[in-house]
Amino acid sequence: MSDGTQKLWGGRFTGETDPLMHLYNASLPYDYKMYKADLEGTKVYTAGLQKLGLLTDAELAKIHEGLAEIQKEWDADKFVRHPNDEDIHTANERRLGEIIGREIAGKVHTGRSRNDQVVTDLRIYCRDVVNDTLFPALKGLVDVLIKRAEGEIDILMPGYTHLQRAQPIRWSHWLSSYATYFTEDYKRLGQILHRLNQSPLGAGALAGHPYGIDREFLAEGLGFNSVIGNSLVAVSDRDFIVELMFWGTLFMNHISRFAEDLIIYCTAEFGFIQLSDAYSTGSSLMPQKKNADSLELLRGKSGRVFGDLTGFLMSLKGIPSTYDKDMQEDKEPLFDCLTTVEHSMLIATGVISTLTVNKDKMEAALTMDMLATDLADYLVRKGVPFRETHHISGECVATAENLGLSGIDKLTLEQYQKIDSRFAEDLFETFNFEQSVERRNATGGTAKSAVLKQLNNLKSQLN
Numbered sequence: 001m002s003d004g005t006q007k008l009w010g011g012r013f014t015g016e017t018d019p020l021m022h023l024y025n026a027s028l029p030y031d032y033k034m035y036k037a038d039l040e041g042t043k044v045y046t047a048g049l050q051k052l053g054l055l056t057d058a059e060l061a062k063i064h065e066g067l068a069e070i071q072k073e074w075d076a077d078k079f080v081r082h083p084n085d086e087d088i089h090t091a092n093e094r095r096l097g098e099i100i101g102r103e104i105a106g107k108v109h110t111g112r113s114r115n116d117q118v119v120t121d122l123r124i125y126c127r128d129v130v131n132d133t134l135f136p137a138l139k140g141l142v143d144v145l146i147k148r149a150e151g152e153i154d155i156l157m158p159g160y161t162h163l164q165r166a167q168p169i170r171w172s173h174w175l176s177s178y179a180t181y182f183t184e185d186y187k188r189l190g191q192i193l194h195r196l197n198q199s200p201l202g203a204g205a206l207a208g209h210p211y212g213i214d215r216e217f218l219a220e221g222l223g224f225n226s227v228i229g230n231s232l233v234a235v236s237d238r239d240f241i242v243e244l245m246f247w248g249t250l251f252m253n254h255i256s257r258f259a260e261d262l263i264i265y266c267t268a269e270f271g272f273i274q275l276s277d278a279y280s281t282g283s284s285l286m287p288q289k290k291n292a293d294s295l296e297l298l299r300g301k302s303g304r305v306f307g308d309l310t311g312f313l314m315s316l317k318g319i320p321s322t323y324d325k326d327m328q329e330d331k332e333p334l335f336d337c338l339t340t341v342e343h344s345m346l347i348a349t350g351v352i353s354t355l356t357v358n359k360d361k362m363e364a365a366l367t368m369d370m371l372a373t374d375l376a377d378y379l380v381r382k383g384v385p386f387r388e389t390h391h392i393s394g395e396c397v398a399t400a401e402n403l404g405l406s407g408i409d410k411l412t413l414e415q416y417q418k419i420d421s422r423f424a425e426d427l428f429e430t431f432n433f434e435q436s437v438e439r440r441n442a443t444g445g446t447a448k449s450a451v452l453k454q455l456n457n458l459k460s461q462l463n
């Protein structure tokens with residue numbers, strides 16, 4: 001009979017495991033993170049066994065007491081790992097045997113395999129991380145973007161394409177653009193959550209449950225919204241992990257572009273914003289330096305999360321049905337991705353809520369040539385086709401440049417009329433940044449009313 005120190009699957013083996021193989025094979029060093037999900041899964045699974053008459057009421061009560069005891073040990077960081085524990089599933093089962101006796105503990109795995117167990121744990125774990133950490137952290141980020149955008153709605157800045165000054169926009173419009181990306185991320189995560197929250201439990205090793213366990217009962221007990229309808233899929237599907245890591249990659253892509261904008265804006269050359277000391281670091285050599293390390297890390301870590309995704313996709317590719325040990329390689333990249341994403345959200349929230357905006361620098365960067373489109377629009381309003389006005393406005397820019405003037409607003413009415421006779425005195429009203437911005441009041445534009453509408457819309461989507 002087993003003395004509890006040998007491996008749980010040790011029956012058919014006579015030789016010792018190579019110690020290096022044991023280390024190579026063991027996942028407890030990282031999958032212990034799923035201890036709560038594992039205990040929860042066993043709690044509901046054993047209730048299912050009791051319903052089948054495979055456990056008595058008294059046995060079930062004893063098992064549940066033991067599981068609660070183990071949970072306390074993990075929570076208090078007092079769980080003592082045994083050298084032979086291979087993963088969280090074997091560790092918890094071994095410990096249950098020590099607490100309630102191996103006679104009863106030996107029944108909990110009836111009809112269950114680590115194959116349906118591990119993926120049940122993973123799905124519960126992912127669901128909890130999404131609900132308890134990712135959703136709140138992401139909402140926190142969107143909230144500060146919206147709050148800042150509302151408070152600083154009057155600040156104008158250059159909007160860029162190709163990193164060349166293009167048209168004036170509101171600083172709040174820029175803030176709102178990232179609030180929009182992150183709100184879409186939030187909604188996308190909700191869709192992924194719905195798909196991942198399905199129950200594989202009761203699928204056995206691969207072929208199904210031999211005692212007819214009530215899988216709907218197990219699913220309901222564990223808060224899943226449905227049962228995975230094919231036992232082979234139940235044990236081998238890791239698409240939810242791929243999806244979650246793709247989601248994380250896309251989010252990090254957004255955060256990376258957001259960070260890149262801010263890195264540019266906080267250079268001395270731009271000087272639009274200043275990071276707070278809390279999110280900057282100094283140079284060990286150059287005393288004057290204040291580096292935007294927080295932003296560079298947000299940008300840099302996007303590569304790492306992308307690596308988590310692609311690395312695991314490579315592990316998954318081409319492995320045969322159903323469970324193969326390759327799948328154990330899902331956990332480290334997944335955990336790394338989830339932690340990195342969560343921390344990135346928190347850092348970005350801190351950065352945004354503490355940076356200072358240099359309104360004067362932003363507005364000083366607005367130049368009259370950025371109103372060349374508005375000048376073309378001026379003639380459009382007089383009935384000239386846009387293709388023509390685009391050309392005329394370009395000529396005005398070139399003329400001002402050739403005359404060495406500081407901007408198109410410095411040409412005289414006569415000079416304008418020499419270029420096109422349809423220009424009149426009121427053309428000079430074009431040279432107003434505020435009005436340029438306010439003209440763009442169609443939905444999604446940079447006019448104050450349009451930006452406020454965006455912000456309200458985002459708020460209602462997250463509430």
Ligand code: ARG
Binds near residue numbers: 325
């Ligand atoms: N630690 C394993 C994993 O993470 C648990 C499943 C083991 N199943 C098996 N048949 N060896 O995938």
